[in-house]
Amino acid sequence: MQTLLANATLVDAAATEPRQGHILVEDGVIRDLNAEAHAAPNREVIDLRGRTVMPGLIDCHVHVMASMMDLAANAQLPAATAVLRAVPILQGMLARGFTTVRDVAGASYALAEAIAQGLTPGPRLFVCGKALSKTGGHSDMRPRYAADDPNPWSANPGALGRVADGVDEVRRACRQELRQGASFIKIMGNGGVASPTDPVNWYGYTPDEIRAAVEEARDARAYVAAHLYTAEGITRAIECGVHSLEHCNLIDAPAARLAAGAGCVAVPTLVTYEALAEDGPSFGFPKASIAKIEAVRKAGLASLSILRDAGVPMAFGTDLLGPTHVRQCEEFAIRARVLPAREILASATTVAAKLIGMEGRLGVVAEGAIADLLVVDGNPLDDITVLAHPEKNLRLVMKEGAVQHRHGL
Numbered sequence: 001m002q003t004l005l006a007n008a009t010l011v012d013a014a015a016t017e018p019r020q021g022h023i024l025v026e027d028g029v030i031r032d033l034n035a036e037a038h039a040a041p042n043r044e045v046i047d048l049r050g051r052t053v054m055p056g057l058i059d060c061h062v063h064v065m066a067s068m069m070d071l072a073a074n075a076q077l078p079a080a081t082a083v084l085r086a087v088p089i090l091q092g093m094l095a096r097g098f099t100t101v102r103d104v105a106g107a108s109y110a111l112a113e114a115i116a117q118g119l120t121p122g123p124r125l126f127v128c129g130k131a132l133s134k135t136g137g138h139s140d141m142r143p144r145y146a147a148d149d150p151n152p153w154s155a156n157p158g159a160l161g162r163v164a165d166g167v168d169e170v171r172r173a174c175r176q177e178l179r180q181g182a183s184f185i186k187i188m189g190n191g192g193v194a195s196p197t198d199p200v201n202w203y204g205y206t207p208d209e210i211r212a213a214v215e216e217a218r219d220a221r222a223y224v225a226a227h228l229y230t231a232e233g234i235t236r237a238i239e240c241g242v243h244s245l246e247h248c249n250l251i252d253a254p255a256a257r258l259a260a261g262a263g264c265v266a267v268p269t270l271v272t273y274e275a276l277a278e279d280g281p282s283f284g285f286p287k288a289s290i291a292k293i294e295a296v297r298k299a300g301l302a303s304l305s306i307l308r309d310a311g312v313p314m315a316f317g318t319d320l321l322g323p324t325h326v327r328q329c330e331e332f333a334i335r336a337r338v339l340p341a342r343e344i345l346a347s348a349t350t351v352a353a354k355l356i357g358m359e360g361r362l363g364v365v366a367e368g369a370i371a372d373l374l375v376v377d378g379n380p381l382d383d384i385t386v387l388a389h390p391e392k393n394l395r396l397v398m399k400e401g402a403v404q405h406r407h408g409l
Contacts, residue, residue, distance in 0.1 A: 002026045002043040003401065004035060005373070008053040011381055012365045013346035018379060023053060025371040028401035033367055046409055051395060052379055054345075055363050056099030056372030057387070058352035059328065061246055061267045061317025064089050064125070065106035065158055069276075069285040069322035071194050072141040075159035082158035083111070089325050090115065090122030096329055096390045099372040099399045100124040102184075102356055104225055104246065104319075105131035105139075106160035109181025121404060124372075126356050128225065129177035130154060131161035131186040132170060132213065137204050138192035138227055139163060161188070167212045170205070174216035183357070185217045189226035189242070190233040193276065193296065194289050194321070200229050200250075200296060207240050214241035225267075229296055231255040238262050244355060246317065249273075249296040249303050256310035265355050266312050268304060269319035271331040273297035276324075283322050304338040314339075315355050316348035333388040341384035348387075371401040375409065 005023040010033065024035035039045055067085035068074040077085070086107075093101055101123045112125035133139035135150050139161025142152065154162035164173035174185050187205060191198030204227065205213075217224045218241070225244035226237045231252040234245060238258050245259060245266045259266065276285055277293050307314055318328050335344045353363030361370050375396035378386035386393050397405040 002040070003398075003403070004037065004043055004045045005053055005375070006037040006045055006047045007050055008048045008375075009050055009379070010365050011052050011054045011379060012363070013342055013350045014364050014366070018052070018381070023365070023373070025373075025398070025401045028371055030365065030367055030369050030371050030373075033365070046396070048375055048409070052376045053365060054374050054376060054380060055349045055365055056374055056397070056399060057097045057348045058100045058102070058316065058356065058363060059093070059098050059123075059318055059348070060102040060244075060315040060352050060355055061104050061269050061319045062093070062101045063106050063160055063319070063321060064093075064101065064103050064111070064122075066160060066321040067158075069280060069283045069324070071160060071321070072143075072196070073284075075141055075153035075156055077156065077158040079157050082156065086111070087120050087122075090120060092325060093123050093328065094121055094397060094399065095405050097374045097387070097394050097397055098123050098328065099397065100126070100352075100356070100358070100362055102126045102352075104128055104186050106158070108157065112181070124399070126183050127181065128184050128186040129180055129182040130159065131188060131227070132164045132173050133161055133188035133204055134209070135163050135165050136197050137163070137202070138188035138190070138195045138198055140197065141195060144197050167208050170209045170212045171216055174213050178216070178220045178222065182222070184222045184244070185213050185224045187213050187224060187226050187242075189228045189237045190230055192227060193273075193293055194285075196286065196288050201233075203233055203236065207236060210237060210240035210242065234259065238264060247296070247319070248307065249299045251303050251306055253306055253310065256306045256312055259307075260311045264312065265315055265351065266307050267315045267317040267355075268300065268307070268335075269317040269331075270300040270304075270334045271327055272319040272321070272324070273300060274330070274334070275320055275327050279324050283324070301334075301338050304335060308339060308343070313351050314343070314347050315352045316344075329388045329390055333385045336384050341381050344384045345380050371398060373398040
């Protein structure tokens with residue numbers, strides 16, 4: 001079966017200008033950008049009347065298993081409940097135009113396979129399994145006075161992380177996650193907002209522990225992503241070989257220059273702090289965590305400028321939890337306060353595709369690329385906030401050549 005998207009305006013971050021064409025899609029792949037616009041046997045023709053066709057979006061920092069804002073409670077959900085609560089989260093992301101996401105703590109390779117097999121609609125899923133932290137770090141969700149097993153819920157699907165202390169435990173944990181299908185390793189390099197006992201400015205791991213994770217990932221032809229806020233934590237992670245720098249709200253210029261020189265990618269996630277501050281109290285976000293928000297929220301926009309000035313590539317990320325997943329596209333509007341439209345579009349397409357190892361296959365409108373395509377009203381290169389309002393501007397979502405959502409066409 002073929003699909004012809006006729007009379008399209010083609011836009012992607014890899015092209016200097018929009019261009020006109022007729023896009024022929026066959027067997028999940030873009031076959032021709034200049035096809036003849038006519039009907040044929042086994043071909044559906046969709047006349048776009050000049051609307052914009054762009055690549056499917058890629059969110060490089062999601063938690064599809066986080067159906068609750070209280071992550072300790074989320075970790076204790078029964079397995080069936082946790083998985084079924086993830087289904088509408090996945091469906092919502094796809095409906096907003098995110099045809100691929102990188103889950104940076106919680107989702108399993110089995111869930112990625114289930115989506116690929118068509119058992120539920122959802123974005124293509126790249127996973128790390130459980131994120132790793134030290135005792136008392138950002139994956140330790142026990143209340144302060146608990147003195148029992150540091151991993152009471154880590155085997156549960158709703159648990160986003162696990163505790164691993166010392167070089168040997170970190171190595172073993174990395175090997176287990178990689179064996180179970182992780183395409184990268186996630187570690188906690190600073191304290192965090194959502195965990196109960198770790199101030200944001202804590203170091204997450206010692207240099208030896210980080211280097212052990214990096215070595216295990218590299219041996220598996222993978223990389224390490226690290227949850228990071230402070231310039232000191234970021235510097236330690238870079239010096240130990242971490243590739244993907246998550247959040248980075250409190251980065252400074254020297255750390256950013258170090259990141260650029262090391263070829264790192266940053267994944268800012270500004271919308272989550274807006275969501276936590278505005279919606280957290282009503283959705284059960286713990287009081288101890290709410291008190292930590294402002295320390296990183298206020299610095300978010302400045303971090304974008306610091307990273308850009310240093311030449312650090314930035315991928316698109318959101319890091320939303322519980323009911324706030326619906327705010328995913330607000331990240332476009334927040335970044336637009338600081339960054340130009342083309343760079344924001346690249347963050348959710350070409351930069352993101354390179355980070356997940358799909359450069360040239362995803363994130364572009366090009367012959368031979370996977371046919372993950374969106375049809376939108378407006379040109380995101382002129383106004384990136386077009387993408388902040390999918391309910392108004394998103395007309396069609398195609399994933400691997402199959403139309404997933406269609407409105408007004």
